[in-house]
Amino acid sequence: MNRFKSLDGFTLIEVLIAIAILSIGLLALAGMSTTAIKFTNYSKNKTTAVTVAQDRIEELKRQALISALVSSTATDTTIKNDVSFTRTASVTGGANQLTRLEVTITWSDYKSHTAILATLIRQ
DSSP states (O other): OHHHHTOOOOOHHHHHHHHHHHHHHHHHHHHHHHHHHHHHHHHHHHHHHHHHHHHHHHHHHHHHHHSOOOSEEEEEEEEETTEEEEEEEEEEOOTTSEEEEEEEEEEESSSEEEEEEEEEEEO
């Protein structure tokens, strides 16, 4: 009987408590990685949305160099990275005045998002 008491080691309770603490820590890490993946995906989609909106503003600027833009609104949809982006371009103003170009872009991943880009040009 004395032989067993002199052996050093962990009791079953100590091992179970250590496993429980380790499990809680690993679950917290799993939750953080899920959040990180979600926000990385959101950032990728927002970057794509802003690029698509900026492309439309540049198209409108090129059109203004060729002929005067008149007040109008146009909507189109494009798909990038398996996400559908809807952009609405509006022109406010006209020839011989300051003209506002505005592109509103919307997309959905885990929820709906909107970004608005606007600029002013002289025609």
